[in-house]
Amino acid sequence: MRIGIVCPYSLDAPGGVQVHVRDLAQRLIGLGHDVSVLAPAEDDTPVPEYVEAAGRSVPVRYNGSVARLSFGPVTAARVRRWLDAGAFDVLHIHEPLVPSVSLLALWLASGPIVGTFHTATDRSRAMQVAFPLLRSSLEKIVARIAVSEEARRTLVEHFGGDAVVIPNGVYVDTFSGATVRPEWQGTPERPTIAFLGRTDEPRKGLHVLLEAVPRMLEQRPGTRVLVAGRGDLDALRAAAPDAVEVLGEVDEQGKGDLMASVDVYVAPQTGGESFGIVLVEAMSAGASVVASDLAAFRRVLDSGRAGFLFPTGDPAGLATALLAALDDPAERDRRRAYARDWCHQYDWSVVTDQVLDVYGLALGEGDGHVAQDPLARRMLSRLLGGADDD
Structure with a gap:
């Protein structure tokens, strides 16, 4: 299976989501799948060969921590080219509503899309305000994963719908x-x-x-x-x-x-x-x-x-x-x-099998393979002032 995985947080700084994405990718590759990961990282940051660096990021405070995110025309162009080159059977976006490469990939892609939600928080005004703007994008996700009951509760309370709980993995x-x-x-x-x-x-x-x-x-x-x-x-x-x-x-x-x-x-x-x-x-x-x-x-x-x-x-x-x-x-x-x-x-041997089951569900529900959404691409290009340019 050809799998694209998107991580919204920069690989220049350690974090739980980054480790989760890395370990999942390595486990899937070990099982014989063809995997490419897109994540923010400086062009000179050492990354595994399966990672496509999406460029520099900026620090943003959220939920009591600091997240390093990447957005803008240059980043959007890199996301577009990665999607074009990938020809993915499944696109797995982590934190798909975070304003970084994850949200860009969700906007630009169509087809079998899986979303994993990591965040757990109490009522968030920012999430409530963003929901009407993100509703149509959220509907592109054909299968949802939450890493815990707390993350599932946050998703349900703020955006509706539901998700299967698959925990973070550990070797x-x-x-x-x-x-x-x-x-x-x-x-x-x-x-x-x-x-x-x-x-x-x-x-x-x-x-x-x-x-x-x-x-x-x-x-x-x-x-x-x-x-x-x-x-x-x-x-x-x-x-x-x-x-x-x-x-x-x-x-x-x-x-x-x-x-x-x-x-x-x-x-x-x-x-x-x-x-x-x-x-x-x-x-x-x-x-x-x-x-x-x-x-x-x-x-x-x-x-x-x-x-x-x-x-x-x-x-x-x-x-x-x-x-x-x-x-x-x-x-x-x-x-x-x-x-x-x-x-x-919580071992990856158990967790990965559960993730693959969700991929199978997405392939059954999605339309063909992952491709660019032409309408979203044109709208995003106008919004960001030239997302087709590097």
Whole structure:
């Protein structure tokens, strides 16, 4: 099958949707499919050979984070040429209503189109305002996927219709094969706790963890807290308690090794999470997980059977949950063992088969193969002042 996949967010910055698209493409290629991915990226950014770079992007704040999006006449021209050259059987657009290459591809294409919706949010005025403008484009999508019940709820409440829930995927065996590194491994007297994420993005909840650390140290004075991720690391080092060790950014191998080495992985996010892929990665690596009681996290951790939950945004509650995990090794190991089995439902070997079933549905519902929509192309050219020009 010839499959085109569109990612709206720039590959110049890491993110969950980008990783999802990359892993899905690699899995499909491994199964023998012909896959091309279109995503924003600078022309000199190293990308896999199956990726077509759509050009530079601009940062836009949304849903408590910063997304790097690409739009405009030059980008539209690249999308058009990619569609022409692709001759795709199926077009799979991630976040199809995000004003980037995803929305451009949706406007310009017709045929068997699959849309995957990742975002989970409460009532959004922007979405409500945009719906009348995007209704006709949304109707082009013949099969919809949501990565979680929370993402499905957001889609239904704001745009109507429905979607099949297919979770984000993880290469479980890759994380289960991670290496325990002595410098990150804890001992009974000096256990280790890890946080991974942008240190200066409030919704990642590092501030909640930092407030919880002194409370926890009263009972566990030897505990080490390892913080990995991008951000203003000098400011973090100056403000963090002495028990906090700032590692900076780690690569994919380092991420798995960190999770496999520590006694507890903590996810103190405060909102804006539609799934919780990092929890699945941590469970796959064998870490004991402590996470905020967000609906998406609760679902991934099977209501606490696969990890420990604490009230979202509550430093005292986080300290209590961390101490519960550290002080009862038998219970910690019991939940880790449950998590090891539970997380296999998120392996790409399972998830990709579900995605392929949706592709089959799209092929049955769509008209022929993916082609350009002539009317949309003319309208977009007028709107952007020359989308046919590079």
